[in-house]
Amino acid sequence: MASHNETAGDGPGYPFDETATARAVIDGDGVLVEWSEGARRLLGHASADVVGRPAADLLAPDAEFVRPSSADNRWSGGLALLHRDGRTLDVWLLAHRRRPELGDRSDWLVVSALESEDRRAPDDPLNTALLEQSPCATAVYDERLRLHRINAVMADEVSLPQERIRGLRVPEIGGRPQSAELEKHLLRVLLSGRREDVETYGRAGSDDRAQAWLARIAPIRDAEGKVRGVCMTAHDLTKQYQARQRLQLVNEASIRIGTTLDVTRTAQELADVCVPALADFVSVDLMDPLDHGGEPYSGPLSAPVSLRRAAHRSVNAGNPEAVVKLGQVDVYPASSPQADSLLAGRPIVATDPATTLSEWLAWDPVRGERVREYGIHTTMSVPVRARGATLGVAVFTRFRRPEPFTSDDVLLAEEVTARAAVCIDNARRFSRERETAIALQRSLLPRTLPRTAAVEAASRYLPAARAGVGGDWFDVIPLSGMRVAMVVGDVVGHGVQASATMGRLRTAVRTLADIDLAPDELLTHLDDLVVRLSEEAGGEGTTGEVGATCLYAVYDPVTRRCVLARAGHPPPMMLPPDGPPREIDVSPGPPLGLGGLPFESTELTLREGTVLALYTDGLIESRERDLDDSHRLLRQALARAGGSLDETCHDILQSLLPPTGASDDVALLLARTKGLPTSQVATWDIPADPSLVAPIRKQVVRQLDTWQLTEAAFTTELVVSELVTNAIRYGERPIRLRLIHDDTTLIVEVSDSSHTAPHLRRAKIFDEGGRGLLLVAQLTQRWGSRHTTEGKTIWAELTLGEE
Known part of the structure; x- marks a missing residue:
């Protein structure tokens, strides 16, 4: 059996009196397995008398009890219980499943407070400490929503003493837009009598550091239940708020950065995401890949470093803080944030321009003047690296936000920059492949x-x-x-x-x-x-x-x-x-x-x-x-x-x-x-008689004379003679000769019904044939054959106007 302390859940070594609470444990079968001294005080039964018995034995005869369902892990309510002396006691009980994952097989811890009434005097310190000694900033407002009382914590937060601000409204005390919005919630609670929780973000009192608060507002009622005012407690959620903001920025960066495969667009997306969420001005400078054969640089760096401005963004319109124009190359010497972070391979934060950046600002008076003009007080440089190669550097500066960069800000900048670096590297790889593919594509297209x-x-x-x-x-x-x-x-x-x-x-x-x-x-x-x-x-x-x-x-x-x-x-x-x-x-x-x-x-x-x-x-x-x-x-x-x-x-x-x-x-x-006029086409049907080749040549010459192409007559005669003779000798009827011409070309075509295509071969010294097509190939611009549904066509082209 577990000890009473372990059963209570307070852990071993609880040094105070436990008998102020009646406590029992009932197993899944409804049997009592534990019984505390407080329970004995309440009902008079000793532990040895009840442990092992059904808990239902302790119910009064007329008690009504509905067993909780397996989905309920907590139960509360009043029950009529039997005292050891036979009396019936009405007791309010609170019960919890100790192991909800076991469902109906879980034990139940049942408790009841024995000393619920407040017997202390009105001036007891516990009563007065409710407000004064609360660790939460607390304020009480009257029925007119004017300040009635605040505790010391709230006074510290607003940096004003209570006696000076009592009787003022919230907007009169805070003086910020969030204060007016907060008063609307106070009024709603005053009129409705229902609690409200409100999250706000701003600066409290004279503190320039923005903070996130959870304001819990509740009505204050008198003995008759009438609302007499409201009480507000403020809980500092700045760390949680900043963590959510960082997570939101990382999530936004994953969505907004890398929407295209364009290097400068991706760099600009990095700057856009971080302003104003992380910095007031962001610049992204990239190394020129042309200086390294088109590939990202993966070797050791040395100052000075030449970088090309790819993107920048400011909270001010027109980016007046930018010294370098987009697309411009600038040289960054040693001691500059850009060069130092690249050489070190890690982020560098400079929070004092007068000392940390003095050497660099002395070298570049224009930048020094911008730093003084806009009140830049902190700078963070983060290398842009991906897959072991250095791509450039991103510089984050603050001048409107008074707080310097924290270690969490550095981690956030590293995370966002790393995501952008991968996207920039992908864009560069895509650009190189695209340029190569375009060059290849252009070379392959006509x-x-x-x-x-x-x-x-x-x-x-x-x-x-x-x-x-x-x-x-x-x-x-x-x-x-x-x-x-x-x-x-x-x-x-x-x-x-x-x-x-x-x-x-x-x-x-x-x-x-x-x-x-x-x-x-x-x-x-x-x-x-x-x-x-x-x-x-x-x-x-x-x-x-x-x-x-x-x-x-x-x-x-x-x-x-x-x-x-x-x-x-x-x-x-x-x-x-x-x-x-x-x-x-x-x-x-x-x-x-x-x-x-x-x-x-x-x-x-x-x-x-x-x-x-x-x-x-x-x-x-x-x-x-x-x-x-x-x-x-x-x-x-x-x-x-x-x-x-x-x-x-x-x-x-x-x-x-x-x-x-x-x-x-x-x-x-x-x-x-276009269409070729019929006057530029001549066709003859050729009988399969070698003796008719000479008359055909004469008809061709007359046609060329009609077309005023007599300068091509000699060559055309030879070509026609060879092709027609071959068709008569090796082809099949019908045989047809066709001449076609335009301004630059004369075409000779001989068609027959044979599907056997001729081929060019070199005749030996004593061969009687085999020189015809060789002669045609030498006399014409080009020649060839094509198959048709009726057979084949041998054709040859002559270029007009050439000697």
Whole structure:
């Protein structure tokens, strides 16, 4: 059995009389297990007589008792109990579960006070000490809310003697805005008769140090219960308040610092968070990474130190305390707060400008004058370091707040600066990667679009404002027969890897376009490539996350036919010469990288002067609006298209993208179709008779004379002779010869129904053949073959106007 002292919860060695309280312990089964001497005084039963018996045996016959539920850990109330001599006593009891975690299995401690009445005289010191000797600042106000009495603690806090301020109101005593607000609470308690707790923060009396107080206000009632005044006790919560403020500042710093991946913006966020919560003026100076090859400096430092001002913030408008302008580089010598803290690698607090900073202020009279002008009395310099590298220094100063920096302030500044340092380092790393990715992206995208007889084109590429450079690309690829291919694609992801993948896909598209694959076949080959890239990007037994979308279109200015295919890419829009813009219905196709799924081509005829708009999803996808609104804005911008495609590109970007920049990469390609007049095309059906090659050459010469291209007649005759002869000898009927020309190029095409493509080879000395295509390759600008649905076409291009 536990001793009485341990049961009481007062701990061993309690030196005073315990018999003033009746105490018992009842176990979970309702059996008495402990019985104190005070309980014997109350009911007359000795411990040996009741311990081990049910507690219910002590209830009077007519007593009503409701057992507490398992959720109740405390019970109080009056009960009729049996005295040992048979009398019934009405006793007020208070009971607590000693181990609430055990629920109904817990013991109950039951107590009752035996000496609750005050038998002391009215002038007993305990009565008078209630106010005078209270450790809390206490004040009593009358029914007019004028001061009636305060104790010595309150007098010390307000720094005024009681006899001087008795009869004054709270605002008359305090003289601060918080005092008027406090009087409103006093009035509410006086009128309602209900207690109130009020937290205030300010300076009490003549003390310049701000303090936080919890004011507990209660009504004072007379014997009849009428409210005669109010009593207020004030509890100093300054330490708790400051701890909450520090925690709030750290939490705010975690939210407000690092919202972007911009170095100067992040530095400014550090300054903004700390003013005025921690300091009256904050400056952030960073080391210039260009001085260290673009990397943060991780070696030992020596004075003087060159730093660039990244941010500053003051409680005064315009930051008049700042000596250095934003973006300006300044040199900080030894003994300056910036250099000293960087060299020491820890925060340094200077609280006496006249001595601690005297050498530095003497070296820099401008700063010395600012210190004297604004009354700067304390400075704290905190190094900005992250991942073992020194990024710069943050300087905190106070002049409006009279109190110097404390050790808690130093820890707080270190915590906030450390968070900002990580964000600044992340921003620098992102900026370096972004610059690298942009340089790579620009080098992989076409610098200028080729001038072709098929289309007039203009383009735009914008990297994402925040997410970094991605893998969007566009291209215009001249094809044989005056045709042109237009492509727009988008690699999933951002950064250097996405840009590199984009470069590989763009090269693959140009290679596949060079062999004149149909759009659906080209996307099939490109899909296989993306699948292989995914396998290469994965680790052991895994597949990498490489994916892309693409739109590929081929336009023929002779037939004015356009063939398109897309792989999970947004469909293009078109603006006819005399109609409203509309979306082209192209079979969607799966994104690249899924593998094994088919792609379909869509073919349509375009009138000359039709504007095609090919773009990536970054142009139309936005958090501020849905896709239908984006498409509507795009159609409106296209409808305003005038003569210049460059102006239309600019108008489209201005209409669809926010001023702060796109959230994703944007690639836009506009192309206005041209048509080649029939007068610049000549076609002949060729009989499979070698003897007719000579008459065909003569017809070609006459056609060139009609076109006034006689300077190209000799070369063209040789090329036509070789290609037609090869088609008659090795091809299958029907055979067709076609000449096409514009201002700069003459194209010779020979088509037949055979699918066997010729190849260039070097003939040996005694070979009778094999020199035809070699001769064609030497006489023309370029040559090649392409497969068609009817067979193949061998073509050769001659540049006009050259000797």
